[in-house]
Amino acid sequence: MTVQKIGKRRTQQREAVLSILQETVGPLSINDIHDLATEYCPDIGIATVYRTIKLLLETDQVVQVILPDGIGRYELPDAAPHQHFLCEECGRAFDLDLGKVSWSKSSFKRKGFRVEDQELCLLGSCPDCR
Amino acid sequence: MTVQKIGKRRTQQREAVLSILQETVGPLSINDIHDLATEYCPDIGIATVYRTIKLLLETDQVVQVILPDGIGRYELPDAAPHQHFLCEECGRAFDLDLGKVSWSKSSFKRKGFRVEDQELCLLGSCPDCR
DNA sequence: CTAAATGCAAAATCTTTGCAGCCTC
């Protein structure tokens, strides 16, 4: 595992947040991270989670994902572009790799939009909720 | 124009919100709606906008859209499924019709996800910002 | 007139910030 640099000091709280992000597949909300971190650091405060995530975002060690439920979630940057699945029943988010997503470029490109990125999210029920 | 039913009474404020949604192409935030509504009803309060939108959502007269910037926006229900474009410079959202969006179903369907909907948002610069 | 709807301000959330004490280095 790569030695991560978070801020200037290595603390239990930051180790916990980073471990959780590394061990989990799929994006996690601040509350998810805080709940999980509590098992490593029982007294970790939510403010520390916010601060740690902000720090990780600023140093590009974490990526923010906002899915159609409006909840901000965080995951490690992934080399491959990917998509997400949001379970409308339990609210959990999953990473997907759908390969190339294609659509008809013709209908709007001429109107002067410059596309730099795209986000695709599928919604429905996850395996556990079916 | 169809006669809309909002709650039990037809008020200037509700007429204003509905007119704005009808006259605008693309989804609008609560603040957008409030700012625009002020021109019809100078004293309309933001709480009334929240309440009116909530009422319209509950009666399926309006649809909520949350794009990757996390801001909730509202638009009239559209018969045709469509996508959105979010300008990363000015923050405005636009409706798009990209026709059929396709991706490789094979990679996750067998794992037990049931897909009921999908949201595609393109990001970049709008014609005004280029 | 009656009661639904509004505006205001207070309450409820969620996120950020200030600060005294703790803990890395």
Added chain:
DNA sequence: GAGGCTGCAAAGATTTTGCATTTAG
């Protein structure tokens, strides 16, 4: 030790709610 980091609590920001007043029907 010095100063970065933390937890707590206060401050902001956003959305919802309670209530007296206004207003549609």
